[in-house]
Amino acid sequence: MIVEAAVTIQGSQAAIWNVITNIENASEIISGIEKIEVLEKPASGLVGLRWRETRILFGKPATVEKWITEAIDNEFYKTRAEDGGFVFLTTKSISQSNGSMTLAESHQSTPQSNFAKLMSVPMRLLFKGVVKKALLKDLKDIKSAVEQK
Template identity: 45%
Template sequence: MEISVTTEIKCPKALVWQAITDIANCKNMISAIIDLTVIEKPETGLVGLKWRETREMFGKEASETMWITEAVEGQYYCTRAENCGAVYLTKMAVTEDNGKTILSMSFSSESMSFIGKVFSALMGLLMKKSLVKMLEKDLQDIKQYLENK
């Protein structure tokens, strides 16, 4: 399953980048995040940053350990999480378009087992709408946090 969402933020690109890479502060920006603990912090850059995030999903608390696998300063970073035989990949990107700052989030998931793939195919369509709403809400929370500073 692959999902992409975007939002325009009325702030400079550098400020948006600074906010989305301040992982420890995300629980203050994104309302669904209940708790966040940084586990590993690299000496320089973002790659290797690892954290455990607890958020409300579908009415329940869910915790995932995530880490940054790739990053280009001021442009994007990619995260990975693994749970119950599935791999979850997310990309957060900041671009400028005619003086406007665009924040985008792409999410994909892939089951590693045959049964997981069958289950994913059946449940994917049902979950996709909910996941789109959740990702859009995350971006709206970030937008509101930055624009109301």
């Protein structure tokens, strides 16, 4: 299942990058995140940054470990998480078009276990809208943080 969302932001590419890479303080920026616990910091850059992220999903705390697998400064970064037999790949990217900046996020859920493959059909039907709504909320929170600075 792939879910994508994007927002236009009035701010520089560098300002957007500073907000989306401020993972240690993401719970202060993104209302859907309850807690961030950084587990591993790379010597330089973003690749290898690993953290635990807790969100409230369906009224209960859900924690997943994420790490950055690829990044180009001021352009994009990709994360990976594994949970419940699924691999979750997310890309946050910044682009410029007609003088406006766009922050986009793509979230891909891929089942790995037989149980996850079985669950992926109802998940696609039931959760795609929920995931898209959450992505948009996160992006709007980031937009607010950039535009208030």
